[in-house]
Amino acid sequence: MESSDKTFNLNEKLNKYFAGRVVRKDLTKKIKEGANVPVYVLEYLLGMYCATDDEDSINEGVERVKKILSDNFVRPDEAEKVKSKIRELGQYTVIDKVTVKLNEKKDIYEAEFSNLGLKGVEIAPHYVKEYEKLLSGGIWCILKMSYYYDEEVKEISPFNISKLTPIQMPNMDIEEIFNGRRYFTKDEWIDVLLRSIGMEPTQLKENVKWHLLCRMIPLVENNYNLCELGPRGTGKSHIYKEISPNSILISGGQTTVANLFYNMARRKIGLVGLWDVVAFDEVAGITFKDKDGIQIMKDYMASGSFARGKEEKNASASMVFVGNINQSVDVLLKTSHLFDPFPEAMAYDTAFFDRMHYYIPGWEIPKFRPEYFTDEYGFITDYLAEFFREMRKRSYTDAFDKYFKLGNNLNQRDVIAVRKTVSGLVKLIYPNGEFKKEDIEEILRYALVGRRRVKEQLKKIGGMEFYDVHFSYIDKESFNEEFVTVPEQGGGKLIPEGIGKPGHVYTVGHSHSGMIGVYKIETEVVNGSGKFERTGLGSNRDAKESINIAFNYFKANKKNISGTISVQNNDFLMHIQDLQGIGITSELSLAAFIALCSGALRKPVQSQMVILGSMSIGGTINKVEELASTLQVCFDAGAKKILLPMASASDISTVPPELFAKFQIAFYQSPEDAVFKALGVE
Structure with missing residues (x-):
């Protein structure tokens, strides 16, 4: 009962403070099903005849609108x-x-x-x-x-x-919105905005509400670049096609520089100069007939201007890219990156994706079913569109500066992206600029997560150039630093804190596909007769060979480690886990040797330590390939200590100093030396 009471109150409030500006959304639905017109056309008419809460007037108005549509709308x-x-x-x-x-x-x-x-x-x-x-x-x-x-x-x-x-509202008094907003709580106002685009907020989870709000940012913020990829049927392009007469949806994706930016022959600015939002439906199909199309688009997305001929042109349209992800996000993250659905010309262009201000995780939004659509009151979409349009003239990019500053992992592009998202959400939720510290903190966290999602993918595509993904913000009063995580990257670290079991070690190496992954070796030592069993390697012969090298070296050199180790009286069971599912590595020999010694001595390896490097059959140590990228993977996995071969010391100059400083590093000269340092025995 409570939820319907709240709904009733909200409907009453809307009709009281925004009389004549709201419409019951079930009317839109009823008529929409019979007439193929955009929602804003329909509600323009409903607004003329049905903007009231008097049931008789509504029924009369609906009949009138139906008659107008049946007589005048051209099918x-x-x-x-x-x-x-x-x-x-x-x-x-x-x-x-x-x-x-x-x-x-x-x-x-x-x-x-x-x-x-x-x-x-x-x-x-x-x-x-x-x-x-x-x-x-x-x-x-x-x-x-x-x-x-x-x-x-x-x-x-x-x-x-x-x-x-x-069919557009002739004028808009923005003060009406500012004054009316004061009578609603934050949650009520968010519900009003969602009902205005036809959604029923009581059926939606909190994070979904925020994602739907985020879809509106390009309509209120100039030059905002947004990307949303996810499953089909989640309404990704609906708002840009149906809700606002100020946005244009380019279906199919093929376009020209003249059409989008500037037609030199006719000396006319293209879509970016005439619309508030240019949305590309189905990113996989984006193609330019001109070779320099993507370059001009990058230029425009970065600065809001582009050069054609001798002229420099400015425009304020936001760019939105929506498309489908056809496989599960887990699979995509393991095998590729979240920008994978983009066409080949863009899929590995880090400069293009670096210009994205936010990535909405479409997979967190449910497929829309009838109960997700509202029957309650919301703003007439045309009124909503004019409110959005009017807000483009204002800016709240400095909204959080009074309370917070951003952490040092954010570069200039990250800062701009976060500020723009914050500004957009403030315009939507607190259009009159009246908010408290906790209100702006909530918005700031949301802004940081979406930009970090972009940065995580850039790191996957571009490697070390984008290693600084650990986004944070600092409270100016308490100097407390809060870090944000991206849900699909897994908030929990692969390498947990605390001392592990004896025989359990972590290593990082290259899989056969060339990707760098995290691996855990678990070794059990039980009473037996010297048998050695290994699992988890599949059919990878190189990996099997590296484990055999480890066991043979262990048998031959155990006395150098400790006289108490017995091979004949024990069985050794070893399991190798590929923690990120990218395929097994063959760089296991040294880590497996340490795991065997640790299990046999019943002594655990130091906490949060990763063992790097591999060895040959005679115990010669091989250095680590791609040291900087390998250390980045160690850091992301939660490692605090690194065991590194002396041979890799010469490569330290390739590692960014900020990254190197994140670890306690121990160097080793020989396999035996590595064992003692791993177990913390000096």
Whole structure:
């Protein structure tokens, strides 16, 4: 009962403080199912006739809207019938999407009707000047059409546009939002925003609500670059296509520099200059006909400007990239990276992905079922869109500076990304700028996680250049530093704190695919007759060979370690675990030798230690390949101590000093030396 009471109160509050600006969303759903118009077109009409909570007026208004839609909305299959009506009646009102082109041969503007199928209809230049978007992508309008056929003039369409009204709210008083917001709690206001886009917040988990809010940031924040990849059916592109008349969705992905940025022949700015958001549906299909397309896009995403010809152009459109991940995230993380669905031209371009300000984890959003859609009151989407548009003129990028500063792992791009996300969420949740310290901390944490997700993938693609992924923020009062983790990377460390069991050791090495992974060797020593069993190696012959080298060296040199070790009276059972599932490594010999000694002596290896390096059959030590990347993997796995062959000392200059300083490092000269240092025996 409590939840329906809250709903009732929220509906009452909305109708009280935003009278005439809200609509019951079940009305939209009912009519939407019968008419293929965007939500904002439908709610523009509902807003005119049903923006009330009086049941009789609502029913009357709905009937009126239905009648307008059935009489005036042009269904593509009834286009001929409507054309005939315009001719027979001489004048008729239609609702359709209109796009305009300049016909330079005749020096007139010509309109094309999306559903009516008319082309070449002359349109007065003042409409084009007033509503520039008619020229790019087109807008939904209510039009009074007339018909006049002149036998003398064969080439001009007999259809005329007597009056054109775009379906958009004419004006917006932002103070109304600022004042109204004060009567709602944070949670109530978030629920209002989600209901306004048609979702039912009482059915959604807290993190899902935040992700849905994040989808709105590009609509309120200039030059915001957002990426969302996830399963199908989670409504990734819905908001950009249906909810706002200020965003355009490019389906299919193929585009040109002229269309997107600047047409040099016509000297006209492209989509980024005319829309608030340019969203690419299905990132896998993004292609440019021009070779320099991706380069110009990178330039634009970094600075909001781009050079064409001799001119430098500025625009404020945000870029959104949505697409599908077809396999599970676990598999993707083990075999590749989370930007994998992007086309090949981009998939390994770190500079392109570094410009992403946030990555929404689409796999955390449920597939939408009927109960996720609301029947309660929310803002008319057109009112919502105008509120979003108005907020683009403001900035809250410094919102957290009073209370927090960012940790030293964030570079300039990371800082910009986090500030933009914070600014966007403040505009949505606290548009009047009234918030407390804990409010802004919640937003800051969310902003850091999404940017860290981008950085983690950059590290996978670009290696050491992006090693600093340990994002944090510092409380200016207490100087307390809080770190954020990314859920799918696994918050818990692979190498736990505390002393492990004897015979259990960790090592890091290259798998046969070339990726660097973390491996755990578990050795049990039980009474027996000298048998040696190993599991977990699959059919990898090189790995088996390296374990055999370890056991043979152990048998031959055990007395150098301790006279108490007996091989004949014990059995040795060894299991190798590939902790990240990337395939087994063959660099196991030295770590396995230490594991055998540790198990036989019943002495554990030092806590959070990783053993690096391998050895030959005669005990010659091999140095570590790709030392810097290997140490980065050690750090990410939770290692605090590193056992390193002396032969690798010459490679230390390749390791960033900040990374090297994170460990206690012990060098060893020989396998025996390594055992003593691993067990902490001096």
